[in-house]
Amino acid sequence: MTDAVTTARLLVRPPEEPDRARFVELFQDEEFMAFAPSVLTAEQAEARFDHMADVCRTIPFGKQPVVERATGRVVGYTGVDHIEIDGRDWLEWGYRFVPEARGHGYATEASAALLEHARRTYTGELLAIIDPENGPSKRVARKLGFAFWTQTTIDGDRCDLYTLTLE
Ligand SMILES: CC(C)(COP(=O)(O)OP(=O)(O)OC[C@H]1O[C@@H](n2cnc3c(N)ncnc32)[C@H](O)[C@@H]1OP(=O)(O)O)[C@@H](O)C(=O)NCCC(=O)NCCS
Structure with missing residues (x-):
């Protein structure tokens, strides 16, 4: 677990096979998938977990589980x-x-810690795509240092694009 990032309350670490069942359930859950285009089918959820694991094999700050330490x-x-x-x-x-x-x-807390981890290996721009109605997500993005760039339409949905450049 050399890639794990620990904060006061959280552990952020690459996915492991025992996480599969949890994520497959969550990707099919309406509440967890709020502001996503739709929930996933069981098959899509399995594929999404595989993809998450694949990305994390090449990018140390790929989408990864956040564990509540308590x-x-x-x-x-x-x-x-x-x-x-x-x-x-x-x-x-x-x-x-x-x-x-x-x-x-x-x-x-989790994203700021993983961003610090990202800064060690990556320089360049990062993008965040946020529903204009998603107040909490916009608030988190701004706290992380993302700045509003432009509004666009992706797959028919209006969304705000934010960027952050890691130097
Ligand atoms: C967006 C999400 C990840 C935020 O997670 P969280 O752990 O609650 O976020 P935080 O507590 O770190 O910060 C939330 C911030 O939004 C603020 N907030 C909460 N409701 C809000 C609202 N309706 N409008 C504006 N800001 C709001 C909170 O006050 C907090 O800001 P503060 O720390 O300055 O007070 C979570 O709500 C979530 O999973 N939502 C569903 C999925 C989703 O929308 N993901 C993002 C897709 S772009």
């Missing part, structure tokens, strides 16, 4: 995935937490 429970994820927008490849930062773990500052 309970040992996986309460969400934070990190990047690859995305192509208008022919340009980006690293897109995203986070998602179970409803009972929201409102405690976990998204900010």
Whole structure:
């Protein structure tokens, strides 16, 4: 677990096979998937977990589990995935937490710690894609240092794009 990042309350670490069942359940859960285009089917959820693990094999700050240290429970994820927008490849930062773990500052705490980890190996821009109605996510992005860039439409949905440059 050399890649693990520890904060006062959280452990942020690459996915492991025992996490699969938890994420496959969460990716099919309406509340967990709030502000996502849709929940995933069981098959898509399995593929999403495989993809998360694949990305983390090459990027130390890929989307990865956030574990609540007090309970040992996986309460969400934070990190990047690859995305192509208008022919340009980006690293897109995203986070998602179970409803009972929201409102405690976990998204900010976990993401800030993983961002510090990212700074050691990566320089360049990061993108965040946020529904204009998603107040908490905008708040987290701004606290992490992301700045509003532009508004666009992705798959028919209006969304705000934020960027952060790691020097
Ligand atoms: C977005 C999300 C990850 C935030 O997680 P969290 O752990 O609750 O976030 P934090 O507690 O670190 O910060 C939330 C911030 O939003 C603020 N906030 C809460 N509700 C808000 C609202 N309706 N409008 C504006 N800001 C709001 C909080 O006050 C807090 O800011 P503060 O620390 O300055 O007070 C979580 O709500 C979630 O998983 N939502 C569903 C999935 C999702 O939307 N993911 C992002 C997709 S772009």
